[in-house]
Amino acid sequence: MMNKIVAHISGSVIASNSNEAHSLQDKSHFGEPSGEKVVYSPTEALYLAEKGKMEIHFKGKRIPQKNLMEKFRKMDKKMDIKYAVFRDLRQKGYIVKTALKFGAEFRVYEKGMSPKQVHAKWIVFTGSESEKLTWHEFVAENRVAHSTKKKLLLAIVDSENDIIYYEVSWIKP
Secondary structure, X not given: OOOOEEEXXXXXXXXXXXXXXXXXXXXXXXXXXXXXEEEEOHHHHHHHHHOOOEEEEEOOEEOOHHHXXXXXXXXXXXXXXXXXXXXXXXXXXXXXXXEHHHOEEEEEEOOOXXXXXXXXXXXXXXXXXXXXXXXXXXXHXXXXXXXXXXXXXXXXXXXXXXXXXXEXXXXXX
């Protein structure tokens, strides 16, 4: 049994320099190595905390599991939707990484593939079923996916936190 990763929040950065953090990063691709530390996205940290693999500290004090989502919601108003999608994809065996530099929520790798060896197959945009997606937004998201040579995956979360995925790809007539 692995010891819990102890991560610390500093500003908007969640990081750990523990051996457990480096070991889990090598094995399961959670977090991104950055110098001596492993840096986690809020969705990764929430997931690991929920699974009992991580405890998160802020200003020297452990944040109770039940208070984590509330803390992360203050950092990102879409946290509930993003986390539902992240958790679902991770539980299905996919490697899920942030895609901020692409203007999307996530990059997703095919099952069994390492982000160190291959490019992501999908770029994921999340939304709730109550949100409206304009054609302009849809075309912009599709262009991002196409220009990065990835398929577009729209993840729509309903009021019960069930998720419907729509994969969009270009065809040549």
